[in-house]
Amino acid sequence: MAKVLVVTSGKGGVGKTTSTAAIGAALAQSGKKVAVVDFDVGLRNLDLVMGAERRVVFDLINVAQGIAKLPQALIRDKRLENLWLLPASQTRDKDALTEEGVGRVITDMRSSFDYIVCDSPAGIERGAMLAMRFADEAVIVTNPEVSSVRDSDRIIGMLDSKTVKAEKGEQVAKHILITRYDPARAARGEMLGIDDVLEILAVPLLGIIPESQDVLRASNVGSPVTLNNPASVPARAYADATRRLLGETIPMTVPSERKGLMNLLRRRAA
Amino acid sequence: MSMFRLFSSRPTAPATAPIARERLQILLAHERGMRGEQPDLLMLLREAILAAVARHVALDPDRVMVRMERGKNVSTLEVDVEPPNGLEPALAVAS
Numbered sequence: 001m002a003k004v005l006v007v008t009s010g011k012g013g014v015g016k017t018t019s020t021a022a023i024g025a026a027l028a029q030s031g032k033k034v035a036v037v038d039f040d041v042g043l044r045n046l047d048l049v050m051g052a053e054r055r056v057v058f059d060l061i062n063v064a065q066g067i068a069k070l071p072q073a074l075i076r077d078k079r080l081e082n083l084w085l086l087p088a089s090q091t092r093d094k095d096a097l098t099e100e101g102v103g104r105v106i107t108d109m110r111s112s113f114d115y116i117v118c119d120s121p122a123g124i125e126r127g128a129m130l131a132m133r134f135a136d137e138a139v140i141v142t143n144p145e146v147s148s149v150r151d152s153d154r155i156i157g158m159l160d161s162k163t164v165k166a167e168k169g170e171q172v173a174k175h176i177l178i179t180r181y182d183p184a185r186a187a188r189g190e191m192l193g194i195d196d197v198l199e200i201l202a203v204p205l206l207g208i209i210p211e212s213q214d215v216l217r218a219s220n221v222g223s224p225v226t227l228n229n230p231a232s233v234p235a236r237a238y239a240d241a242t243r244r245l246l247g248e249t250i251p252m253t254v255p256s257e258r259k260g261l262m263n264l265l266r267r268r269a270a
Numbered sequence: 271m272s273m274f275r276l277f278s279s280r281p282t283a284p285a286t287a288p289i290a291r292e293r294l295q296i297l298l299a300h301e302r303g304m305r306g307e308q309p310d311l312l313m314l315l316r317e318a319i320l321a322a323v324a325r326h327v328a329l330d331p332d333r334v335m336v337r338m339e340r341g342k343n344v345s346t347l348e349v350d351v352e353p354p355n356g357l358e359p360a361l362a363v364a365s
Contacts, residue, residue, distance in 0.1 A: 148302075189286065
């Protein structure tokens with residue numbers, strides 16, 4: 001039974017694309033057949049973060065409009081054979097995407113994938129609406145910061161009212177993923193804590209991704225952070241979050257970097 | 271932590287996270303109420319007040335300001351009606 005998962009947030013720059021790539025790759029590593037779909041028409045970036053930017057021929061709009069067939073547009077990952085990417089269009093008008101078109105593509109994909117991970121654009125406009133429209137589950141990426149929490153609240157309201165599931169009287173399963181978290185700053189009272197965010201949003205927590213330089217390193221080389229350096233702190237945090245998504249019970253910890261002397265020295269030398 | 275702070279020469283910044291938390295709670299309580307198909311309460315109020323006042327005086331609709339401030343303990347609704355210049359005395363008394 002295929003699952004459609006939307007990675008959304010309202011606010012831009014919180015880590016939707018990073019999270020889509022990392023969770024998509026982690027799902028594929030666990031043996032699922034996965035497609036990650038970029039809904040950010042005009043500002044596509046998932047291809048770049050996945051390292052497939054030079055292999056894009058057709059895109060989501062081409063498939064939605066029937067110009068290309070789904071297998072022609074899907075790009076197979078070079079590292080994981082059961083991970084695929086459906087890129088967004090870079091040039092087309094964003095109004096070229098219609099609900100009927102997206103619905104057809106999603107229905108088509110449901111028959112050949114276990115997970116369809118939709119990377120939502122920022123905002124609450126058409127692209128974001130369509131990315132969540134057919135979702136069974138939602139990962140709401142939130143930074144522990146006032147504007148991000150407010151926008152997440154707005155998105156939660158939309159997930160509860162504007163999705164196909166909501167209109168049928170069902171619920172999209174919602175999960176909060178807190179990214180760019182700095183445990184030290186939260187402990188000093190300089191940053192909203194995990195409990196604060198969860199109490200305000202009242203949605204269960206999927207995982208905590210600490211602020212880390214490994215995220216930038218991974219995107220620099222075009223690799224999901226879970227593949228680029230699986231031992232790194234964000235990679236482990238994303239791997240745990242993905243296992244929770246698959247139904248495993250894993251204690252919620254904030255992974256941290258060991259700041260030992262050797263580590264410091266190694267860092268200097270690197 | 272406090273021991274650490276005792277010997278630390280750097281002055282510690284006040285914790286701002288509790289302020290963020292409180293501001294969010296107040297704001298979201300308000301925004302959740304406004305969500306969905308419910309009409310904008312402030313717009314409705316503005317229209318109703320405008321209609322009531324306009325029954326007695328000629329009004330410029332753009333000169334009616336409705337402001338709302340929501341606090342933790344006290345909320346205020348401020349209605350500022352600016353009557354046009356040259357208001358007839360009789361009408362001014364009647365209103």
